[in-house]
Amino acid sequence: MSAVFESAVPALAREERIEFTATGGEYFRIWIVNLLLTIVTLGVYSAWAKVRRNQYFYASTRLAGSTFEYHGKPLAILRGRVVGVILLGAYQAALRYHPPTAGIVLLLIAGVMPWLVWKSLQFALHNSSYRGVRFGFRGSWKGAYLYYLGLPLLAGLTLGLLYPLVHQRIKRFQHAESRYGTTHFAFDAPVGQFYKVYGILVGLLVLGGGVAFGVVAGLAGGVAALNGGTADIAVRAGQVLIVFAGVLGWYAFTLCVVWAFMAILQNLIWNHTQLGPHRFRSTMTWPRLAGLYITNTLAIVCTLGLFIPFAQVRALKYRLESTTLVVAGSLDDVVAAKGGDVNAVGESVADLAGFDLAL
Amino acid sequence: MQGDAQREVPGRYYDGITSRAHRVVLRVENGEACLAGEAERRVPLAQVRVSERTAHAPRKLTFADEACFEPDQRAALEALLHATGHRDSAVVRMQQSWRAVVIALGTLLLVLAVGYLYVLPAGAKLAARLLPVSVERQLGQGLLGVLDRRVFDASKLPAARRAALAQAFARMAPPRDGAPPYQLVFRHSRIGPNAFALPSGDIVLTDQLVELLRDDHAILATLAHELGHLHERHLTRRLIQGSVVAAAGTVLFGDASALVAGLPALALDLRYSREAEQEADDYAAAMLRRNGIGLVHLERLFTALQELEDELGAPPPYLSSHPPSAERLARLRQQLD
Numbered sequence: 001m002s003a004v005f006e007s008a009v010p011a012l013a014r015e016e017r018i019e020f021t022a023t024g025g026e027y028f029r030i031w032i033v034n035l036l037l038t039i040v041t042l043g044v045y046s047a048w049a050k051v052r053r054n055q056y057f058y059a060s061t062r063l064a065g066s067t068f069e070y071h072g073k074p075l076a077i078l079r080g081r082v083v084g085v086i087l088l089g090a091y092q093a094a095l096r097y098h099p100p101t102a103g104i105v106l107l108l109i110a111g112v113m114p115w116l117v118w119k120s121l122q123f124a125l126h127n128s129s130y131r132g133v134r135f136g137f138r139g140s141w142k143g144a145y146l147y148y149l150g151l152p153l154l155a156g157l158t159l160g161l162l163y164p165l166v167h168q169r170i171k172r173f174q175h176a177e178s179r180y181g182t183t184h185f186a187f188d189a190p191v192g193q194f195y196k197v198y199g200i201l202v203g204l205l206v207l208g209g210g211v212a213f214g215v216v217a218g219l220a221g222g223v224a225a226l227n228g229g230t231a232d233i234a235v236r237a238g239q240v241l242i243v244f245a246g247v248l249g250w251y252a253f254t255l256c257v258v259w260a261f262m263a264i265l266q267n268l269i270w271n272h273t274q275l276g277p278h279r280f281r282s283t284m285t286w287p288r289l290a291g292l293y294i295t296n297t298l299a300i301v302c303t304l305g306l307f308i309p310f311a312q313v314r315a316l317k318y319r320l321e322s323t324t325l326v327v328a329g330s331l332d333d334v335v336a337a338k339g340g341d342v343n344a345v346g347e348s349v350a351d352l353a354g355f356d357l358a359l
Numbered sequence: 360m361q362g363d364a365q366r367e368v369p370g371r372y373y374d375g376i377t378s379r380a381h382r383v384v385l386r387v388e389n390g391e392a393c394l395a396g397e398a399e400r401r402v403p404l405a406q407v408r409v410s411e412r413t414a415h416a417p418r419k420l421t422f423a424d425e426a427c428f429e430p431d432q433r434a435a436l437e438a439l440l441h442a443t444g445h446r447d448s449a450v451v452r453m454q455q456s457w458r459a460v461v462i463a464l465g466t467l468l469l470v471l472a473v474g475y476l477y478v479l480p481a482g483a484k485l486a487a488r489l490l491p492v493s494v495e496r497q498l499g500q501g502l503l504g505v506l507d508r509r510v511f512d513a514s515k516l517p518a519a520r521r522a523a524l525a526q527a528f529a530r531m532a533p534p535r536d537g538a539p540p541y542q543l544v545f546r547h548s549r550i551g552p553n554a555f556a557l558p559s560g561d562i563v564l565t566d567q568l569v570e571l572l573r574d575d576h577a578i579l580a581t582l583a584h585e586l587g588h589l590h591e592r593h594l595t596r597r598l599i600q601g602s603v604v605a606a607a608g609t610v611l612f613g614d615a616s617a618l619v620a621g622l623p624a625l626a627l628d629l630r631y632s633r634e635a636e637q638e639a640d641d642y643a644a645a646m647l648r649r650n651g652i653g654l655v656h657l658e659r660l661f662t663a664l665q666e667l668e669d670e671l672g673a674p675p676p677y678l679s680s681h682p683p684s685a686e687r688l689a690r691l692r693q694q695l696d
């Protein structure tokens with residue numbers, strides 16, 4: 001009997017790494033067949049395709065010997081997609097036929113978006129299970145309006161100064177209001193840490209921008225000075241080349257900074273997330289993330305898109321496999337939110353009749 | 360079958376109430392799935408959901424109350440499923456076969472090519488024809504105002520000259536009936552010789568083009584080309600085609616990035632644009648012929664554009680919204696013969 005099942009013996013904290021067993025080749029086959037059916041049915045099948053894809057990815061995600069399961073129903077997803085298409089279509093049509101109406105439609109979309117996000121958070125978690133026990137989301141719709149509309153507006157008014165705070169609050173809302181069975185997740189990343197990460201991001205971008213501008217301006221000026229201040233074709237071409245190289249270098253630098261930012265943020269968020277007594281640990285590194293994105297993008301372009309499923313599996317594999325669950329005691333004690341918790345949960349589940357929005 | 364039904368699959372059972380794993384052995388007896396070990400359960404096979412077959416993810420059985428069974432090893436469960444006559448859906452079998460996938464890929468490319476080359480243009484043409492002109496007219500309302508602020512000044516041509524051109528064009532009969540109403544708009548351009556039609560029905564002609572052509576019949580040919588755009592509902596058709604191409608691009612490449620999804624859509628849209636130009640050229644040629652004006656005047660327009668292109672350097676044809684003038688000239692010469 002493997003260690004996983006020795007629930008009776010309270011063990012020391014042990015680490016369970018998430019394993020992702022999906023392969024690009026297999027997902028490619030699922031992807032192509034689903035793509036064909038989606039195109040032939042003018043998009044209607046995309047809901048079924050999403051269920052197939054999620055079922056495959058969930059079943060390929062293994063933690064402590066057990067895999068996850070996806071329970072989403074295609075019709076619920078289709079309903080969500082129809083709503084999304086109607087909203088976007090209304091906006092596009094208004095934009096083309098009568099721009100002032102487009103503003104009203106945009107306000108309308110902004111008004112219902114938090115509610116839709118709330119619904120799809122519920123949907124995504126409620127339709128995921130592990131060891132026969134479902135996840136759930138208990139956050140209220142009022143919370144969704146506060147964190148997805150109210151605070152972002154406030155951040156906009158302060159020219160983004162509040163944005164790290166908003167990001168922390170959104171993550172706290174998502175994580176702390178999630179549950180696995182009756183066990184709740186907790187989130188304790190301090191706002192200060194978010195400000196620090198964002199500060200480093202902005203600092204690096206400003207510094208890098210200044211250096212790039214200085215080097216390019218210096219070199220371009222130097223080229224002109226070497227030629228005695230004349231502006232003939234050769235000098236102009238040289239300057240254009242320098243500016244071009246500068247822009248390219250700046251672009252590469254920005255991408256690296258953004259990847260580093262994403263890795264640090266992902267680590268920050270998961271290292272401060274807890275499920276009951278169990279902690280998560282995330283060990284993403286930005287060089288690996290950068291290497292992953294560079295090779296994925298190049299391969300997608302070179303294969304005219306055929307690499308997309310392989311790229312997705314690679315990215316997901318790295319993300320999932322950098323996450324570890326530090327198990328305190330046993331994973332066997334989680335109780336499904338069925339028995340005593342019926343009222344609170346039952347209500348939202350009935351309300352949930354099914355709706356998914358993934359734009 | 361009797362022997363097969365005796366197969367035993369060891370695994371873990373989760374009762375759907377707690378996350379505890381129960382060691383059990385799965386057997387199939389009399390059309391029922393039977394679990395024995397740390398948990399006992401018998402359920403008719405029809406009430407058991409089997410997850411889809413994949414090569415790398417384990418298969419599991421889920422019961423109606425969300426309790427589930429995960430086998431320790433997939434091979435044993437696979438054999439049991441085979442013995443009970445379980446069959447995967449056609450889609451799942453396709454997903455597992457490389458041959459079916461290659462066929463699916465070929466079919467996908469064929470569907471996309473046929474859709475892009477034939478179905479979409481025909482559908483957009485039909486849809487544009489069904490759309491009332493009044494709706495189309497609202498499409499570009501205000502566009503001329505924006506252009507007037509940014510790139511145009513009032514025309515510097517004498518009023519008499521403008522009236523004469525407008526009258527001459529008004530006297531010409533369109534190649535087929537049902538030409539939509541239009542207004543001729545003369546403007547002095549800050550961006551060189553140009554002529555274009557707006558969905559609002561405005562045909563804009565710049566002073567620079569009038570001066571460049573120096574031939575009234577060539578100017579009329581230009582106007583006929585622009586009227587062709589209006590009559591064929593090109594702008595509406597391109598809007599429809601462009602939206603569909605963009606939507607398909609999002610489905611195909613959406614997971615990659617906006618840039619990867621956007622560039623092919625742009626290139627595909629340009630081809631539709633060049634087709635529209637050819638259609639408008641044909642319309643202009645037919646209109647000249649009907650009104651007894653020689654096609655040489657249309658040729659004069661293309662020659663002038665060709666000279667302009669040679670002077671400025673034109674983009675390669677597949678990156679251009681208009682066919683190269685040399686190609687348009689060659690097409691026209693074929694018609695002349």
